[in-house]
Amino acid sequence: LAKTTQPISMDSYEGQEVNITCSHNNIATNDYITWYQQFPSQGPRFIIQGYKTKVTNEVASLFIPADRKSSTLSLPRVSLSDTAVYYCLVGDMSDQTGANNLFFGTGTRLTVIP
Amino acid sequence: SAVISQKPSRDICQRGTSLTIQCQVDSQVTMMFWYRQQPGQSLTLIATANQGSEATYESGFVIDKFPISRPNLTFSTLTVSNMSPEDSSIYLCSVEDQGFGKKLFFGSGTQLSVL
Numbered sequence: 213l214a215k216t217t218q219p220i221s222m223d224s225y226e227g228q229e230v231n232i233t234c235s236h237n238n239i240a241t242n243d244y245i246t247w248y249q250q251f252p253s254q255g256p257r258f259i260i261q262g263y264k265t266k267v268t269n270e271v272a273s274l275f276i277p278a279d280r281k282s283s284t285l286s287l288p289r290v291s292l293s294d295t296a297v298y299y300c301l302v303g304d305m306s307d308q309t310g311a312n313n314l315f316f317g318t319g320t321r322l323t324v325i326p
Numbered sequence: 327s328a329v330i331s332q333k334p335s336r337d338i339c340q341r342g343t344s345l346t347i348q349c350q351v352d353s354q355v356t357m358m359f360w361y362r363q364q365p366g367q368s369l370t371l372i373a374t375a376n377q378g379s380e381a382t383y384e385s386g387f388v389i390d391k392f393p394i395s396r397p398n399l400t401f402s403t404l405t406v407s408n409m410s411p412e413d414s415s416i417y418l419c420s421v422e423d424q425g426f427g428k429k430l431f432f433g434s435g436t437q438l439s440v441l
Contacts, residue, residue, distance in 0.1 A: 254432075255432025255435050314359060314374075
């Protein structure tokens with residue numbers, strides 16, 4: 213089970229690009245990287261998922277280097293509403309029980325400042 | 327994506343009592359997951375509930391304290407038994423995306439306060 217390490221907290225001004233890095237040194241061949249966002253009083257919400265290189269959707273981009281031992285969630289031009297906790301999870305897509313995708317690390321508390 | 331409804335959204339309970347939390351999904355799912363999130367902390371997996379079989383509990387959680395039912399493919403309940411103030415947390419129900427990707431979808435949670 214690949215363990216993840218993220219910064220506990222980050223601050224950013226509105227309009228800036230924010231990059232949150234997650235370390236997963238013992239990531240396995242079948243592991244995918246998934247990021248979630250959690251606002252206060254809500255359950256986590258899926259943001260983006262990737263295996264290698266770069267993935268982009270309407271919310272964020274995910275950069276994964278060739279060795280896959282880390283990944284970076286990039287949020288373009290953040291606004292106050294992006295203030296939330298961001299979690300990185302690593303798990304085996306071939307594991308039919310889904311067990312490896314279920315364990316959340318500490319997460320990164322992002323605070324966007326006006 | 328799955329839509330998950332949890333009830334109650336919040337409750338205040340007395341020590342020694344029990345509370346049953348309901349989780350309803352708008353589609354059939356194989357597995358449902360129950361999490362606990364203590365104040366200011368990350369999510370901790372309590373158990374995995376498969377329809378037709380007993381739930382699988384993670385280390386530190388036992389069936390007597392957190393009995394789970396899974397009567398069909400769209401519904402599950404988690405009971406927090408014999409509550410103490412240490413059980414004050416947010417309890418979250420989750421399901422896995424039925425397509426490729428193993429993404430998790432969450433309910434909005436149940437905020438439990440035990441006096």
